[in-house]
Amino acid sequence: MSNSPPHQGDVPQDSEVISRVLGGDANAFDTLVHRYSRLVFGIVGKHIPRDRVDEVAQDALVEGFRSLSSFSQTGPFGHWMAKITVRCCYDFWRKHYRKKEVLVSDLSSEAQDWMDNLLTVQSNETFKREAATAEAIEILDHAFGRLSAEDRMVVTLVHLEGLPVKEAAVLLGWSTITVKVRAHRSRKKLRRIIQEFQDGASVTEEVMYEKAQ
């Protein structure tokens, strides 16, 4: 997350731009879009499938414009924008789970083979090479498809990206305890799903029930 860019010559600071936008100059928001679209894309790209990143990133920036009056300016604009972006990603998944658009088909045979191969790999380098494959991403997508929107967000922020619980709580707007408890439970669920993949078993009714909730 980037802070407000330093003041260089004629480059206006974020606070000045924000004042202009709040004063009715919507065009001034263009400066903030240019400054923060990469940050927004970076966050969205970690949570949302690539073909939908544009759409969610746009939603986040438009939401930033709409809610600009609620930005207290006590912290950097980038942090505030990051919070909005994470919540937009969360909203995206909530809507998708409601519409039942999430992939629940079986894993491909390549992905099944990938897991078997991975367990036989000895060297670290081969392990890293194996991890950076399309099969790994496929397994991750399938596993996430079987988690709820809340679990997906928490697992991504805390376990996959390695953010501290406190920071994840700020981004999601939840309490630290909620994130801590959910992070623990969702990791257990993820491991159970991986176990099922490994066994080649189908999704348990319990996980499906939890997702439906």
Add this chain to the structure above:
Amino acid sequence: MKKLNRDVQRIEEALIQAHRSTSQVEPGPFFNKKVMAFILEESQTLRAPVPNGINAGRLVWRLALLSYLVVTVLAAHLMTSGMDSQYQISMFILGDSSSLDLFQTFGIM
């Protein structure tokens, strides 16, 4: 069982690495323009941003709290003082006899 857990952990580790190694998505060349076009087009209908000093949303909620307090205090006062509507209406008419005609017109008294 231990081996099974170790296997799951290893796969989990690989998945974490896979997630971290995915390349960063970059905005396309026209993305910023597209966003701004949307914002400008919608800015007429969007809830216009309000300057921080005069935040209408906060003001409304503060007034709501104030009105709640006023209504509660008035209700408490009326309950403790005892309210006799007939007595109060007659007091009102005596105090403002011009309204008497109005009451009679509508057949209230």
